[in-house]
Amino acid sequence: QLQLQESGPGLVKPSETLSLTCTVSGGSISSSSYYWGWIRQPPGKGLEWIGSIYYSGSTYYNPSLKSRVTISVDTSKNQFSLKLSSVTAADTAVYYCACHPTTNDWYFDLWGRGTLVTVSS
Amino acid sequence: QSVLTQPPSASGTPGQRVTISCSGSSSNIGSNTVNWYQQLPGTAPKLLIYSNNQRPSGVPDRFSGSKSGTSASLAISGLQSEDEADYYCAAWDDSLNGHVVFGGGTKLTVL
Secondary structure (H helix, E strand, C coil): CCEEEEECCCEECCCCCEEEEEEEECCCCCCCCEEEEEEEECCCCCCEEEEEECCCCCEEECCCCCCCEEEEEECCCCEEEEEECCCCHHHCEEEEEEEEECCCCCCCCEECCCEEEEECC | CCCEECCCEEEECCCCCEEEEEECCCCCCCCCCEEEEEECCCCCCEEEEECCCECCCCCCCCEEEEEECCEEEEEECCCCHHHCEEEEEEEEECCCCCEEEEECCEEEEEC
């Protein structure tokens, strides 16, 4: 059964780059059936889509974050990663990795448990 | 401010039927399907309804979704205490080269 697990530092300093990895288990990230994405949720607030990637490397980004975001995939490790540059306190959030089928409906049918990243000096 | 508009709160008593609305525009709900997520306290969101009105395996048929024009609704019948959660609508938005947009979320309280 497909499972997703986020990992990475829980504390990042302002102006630095946030880096997270999502490990896919129970299936292949090279599956043609899925896109792999990141969503975040600031404490006490709603959900915000960050972006998604296909195993081939094709990416889709939230326009509001596009200038600071890079999502990449490592098929050899069955992982995909998120880098968010020039972070501020506003980037403090629980970051979820998730996957969605390659249809036009863009629904996330499997989520990781999430990891809290705090931006603070 | 979220692109999709939801009421911040809703409530009902056990056994009641409640609905949660989600309002958008022609670039999102008006031209794409709507998905709903349930987030129980302290947990990751879970897909509840996809493609406007489809339930994933394991989701009780007490949950149903509908869409009309640029608005969508989630209905929960036979309300149960375990339904107390935050509910989010989401859709693809065709503007700005396309992106996923979420509603601000509705906190459902079972009285």
